Amino acid sequence: MAEPLLHVENLVRRFGGVIATDNVTLEVRSGELHAIIGPNGAGKTTLISQLTGQLLPHSGAIRFAGQDITWLPAYRRSRLGLARSFQITSLLPDFTAADNVALAAQAHAGHSFRFWGNARKEPQLREAARSALDRVGLGHRADTVVSELSHGEQRELELAVALATKPQLLLLDEPMAGLGPTESARMVKLLQELRREVAIVLVEHDMDAVFALADRISVLVYGRVIASDVPAAIRKHEEVKRAYLGDQHVVTRHV
Numbered sequence: 001m002a003e004p005l006l007h008v009e010n011l012v013r014r015f016g017g018v019i020a021t022d023n024v025t026l027e028v029r030s031g032e033l034h035a036i037i038g039p040n041g042a043g044k045t046t047l048i049s050q051l052t053g054q055l056l057p058h059s060g061a062i063r064f065a066g067q068d069i070t071w072l073p074a075y076r077r078s079r080l081g082l083a084r085s086f087q088i089t090s091l092l093p094d095f096t097a098a099d100n101v102a103l104a105a106q107a108h109a110g111h112s113f114r115f116w117g118n119a120r121k122e123p124q125l126r127e128a129a130r131s132a133l134d135r136v137g138l139g140h141r142a143d144t145v146v147s148e149l150s151h152g153e154q155r156e157l158e159l160a161v162a163l164a165t166k167p168q169l170l171l172l173d174e175p176m177a178g179l180g181p182t183e184s185a186r187m188v189k190l191l192q193e194l195r196r197e198v199a200i201v202l203v204e205h206d207m208d209a210v211f212a213l214a215d216r217i218s219v220l221v222y223g224r225v226i227a228s229d230v231p232a233a234i235r236k237h238e239e240v241k242r243a244y245l246g247d248q249h250v251v252t253r254h255v
């Protein structure tokens, strides 16, 4: 069988006495949408930060696209096609949606930020920005400044910023957080479209969204993976039900 796109093996990361990731092992295949769920403080964000290189593990290994990336700096991982969706707080509020995406495309292409002035005019960057905005349904808001976009649109813009780097694997940390029901439904639809083009690791507390989208789900509890399987199996998993899902989530509308 082909090597998985991402292979995490026995990853350990501690903060003082807390073991935030405790021998985490998991695989993400090409074309897969792999959700990571678990209670608050389970270690989901710590895991994502180690995948992107923002945090280094104390031990263990991460292979991505056939390469050992465990100790690579974040920008080298990004060049290999690993992208984390930027949080709203990292968007530039006084710049337009198109400028934000063009800047990300420019940074990824390796230009210095000194040339930022040119990013607005550079046809290739404008084109990359326009196409990323179209993919998330924000083409009509290209020239709107970020501070005038709704919360949901800003979340979509985060995705466009990540897509501008043409990733092979997109890491999404709670893309539904703070969204109302209509905006959440739009985000689920968008992710359903994007997953056809790019593998996705999705950390999310919205169980309806997770069960609607995921090919496989890994469940983290106190830093440990207690289950990694297809949604139907996770739904029935006794330890998962006890530790996280609880009975009210076991019967959801997405059966």
Ligand SMILES: Nc1ncnc2c1ncn2[C@@H]1O[C@H](COP(=O)(O)OP(=O)(O)OP(=O)(O)O)[C@@H](O)[C@H]1O
Pocket (backbone or CB within 6 Å): 015, 018, 019, 020, 038, 039, 040, 041, 042, 043, 044, 045, 046, 047
């Ligand atoms: N920078 C840090 N310094 C100290 N402890 C940390 C740090 N980051 C995370 N932790 C601890 O590591 C554990 C895992 O935290 P993490 O944020 O990864 O969990 P999470 O599953 O993403 O939680 P949530 O669902 O609430 O976002 C927690 O006990 C947390 O307090």
